[in-house]
Amino acid sequence: xxxxxxxxxxxxxxxTVSTNHELLTATARGKxxxxxxxxxxxxxxxxxxxxxxxxxxxxxxxxxxxxxxxxIDKALIxxxxxxxxxxxxxxxxxxxxxxxxxxxPVICFTKCDLLNFQxxxxxxxIKKYYQxxxxxxxxxxxxFRLLSYLKNNIVVLAGQSGAGKSTxxxxxxxxxQLKTDEISESLNRGKHTTRHTELFKIKKTYFxxxxxxxxxxxxxxxxxxxxxxxxxxxxxxxxxxxxxxxKETNCEVKEKVSSNExxxxxxxxxITFLKEG
Ligand SMILES: Nc1nc2c(ncn2[C@@H]2O[C@H](COP(=O)(O)OP(=O)(O)OP(=O)(O)O)[C@@H](O)[C@H]2O)c(=O)[nH]1
Ligand SMILES: [Mg+2]
Ligand SMILES: [Zn+2]
Numbered sequence: 137x138x139x140x141x142x143x144x145x146x147x148x149x150x151x152t153v154s155t156n157h158e159l160l161t162a163t164a165r166g167k168x169x170x171x172x173x174x175x176x177x178x179x180x181x182x183x184x185x186x187x188x189x190x191x192x193x194x195x196x197x198x199x200x201x202x203x204x205x206x207x208i209d210k211a212l213i214x215x216x217x218x219x220x221x222x223x224x225x226x227x228x229x230x231x232x233x234x235x236x237x238x239x240x241p242v243i244c245f246t247k248c249d250l251l252n253f254q255x256x257x258x259x260x261x262i263k264k265y266y267q268x269x270x271x272x273x274x275x276x277x278x279x280f281r282l283l284s285y286l287k288n289n290i291v292v293l294a295g296q297s298g299a300g301k302s303t304x305x306x307x308x309x310x311x312x313q314l315k316t317d318e319i320s321e322s323l324n325r326g327k328h329t330t331r332h333t334e335l336f337k338i339k340k341t342y343f344x345x346x347x348x349x350x351x352x353x354x355x356x357x358x359x360x361x362x363x364x365x366x367x368x369x370x371x372x373x374x375x376x377x378x379x380x381x382x383k384e385t386n387c388e389v390k391e392k393v394s395s396n397e398x399x400x401x402x403x404x405x406x407i408t409f410l411k412e413g
């Protein structure tokens with residue numbers, strides 16, 4: 137007998153598969169190893185109920201390498217505004233990675249409660265800017281809006297350790313009780329509390345909690361392609377068709393940065409990525 141389901145958790149060689157009726161623990165058939173295809177969290181699979189083995193991996197919509205998950209619809213980029221400090225650099229970097237994988241990014245700010253009035257005003261400007269370039273931005277206090285926007289999707293949480301990813305999921309579902317921990321005061325960063333990747337169903341949404349990361353690299357993106365992941369650069373008409381918006385003259389991107397139409401931090405991070413690449 138065969139059944140179909142979705143892999144929600146992998147611990148060493150044990151795959152937890154959620155079917156319409158139940159949770160099954162299965163192993164994977166040796167043939168996957170031979171085909172160098174590994175079942176991933178998020179995979180839709182066929183299970184042979186007689187042997188409790190995964191016999192087939194259904195075609196994937198996409199695969200992310202960090203975290204290593206399949207079939208993601210949206211990435212919820214969890215950004216701490218304080219403790220750890222807000223990093224536009226990390227946000228822009230994650231955004232590029234997400235867009236490159238054809239996944240819809242959604243930003244969720246946390247720790248707004250720790251900001252003073254002036255800091256809030258500054259953040260509001262940044263929030264408006266990202267919305268203006270077409271990205272949804274929520275605060276972690278807006279539980280119902282967030283759940284309603286993410287309904288029927290598989291959502292991966294991304295963001296640095298201590299940003300509040302697991303805390304957010306606990307708030308969305310009181311029964312989850314995921315482990316969370318205070319950040320290290322001396323280092324001003326998280327302690328890598330979440331250790332493995334797992335899928336949780338909350339109402340009609342699947343969430344993938346992930347271990348946080350402090351850095352991320354863009355090594356597999358060409359310098360020439362970087363600019364394509366900036367929505368606000370797309371309607372700029374520069375003199376040179378292949379303008380990198382860097383040292384060229386008559387560059388509309390640079391003009392828009394000067395006139396504050398493009399957020400300076402967005403452009404500065406872009407140049408940093410260009411030089412890093
Ligand atoms: N003041 C405040 N603290 C928060 C908020 N969200 C999370 N925290 C705290 O931030 C700390 C880190 O939260 P976690 O949920 O463990 O962070 P994480 O992103 O899951 O971290 P890793 O698992 O290490 O990647 C905990 O002490 C939380 O209580 C918030 O909105 N406001
Ligand atoms: Mg966590
Ligand atoms: Zn240009």
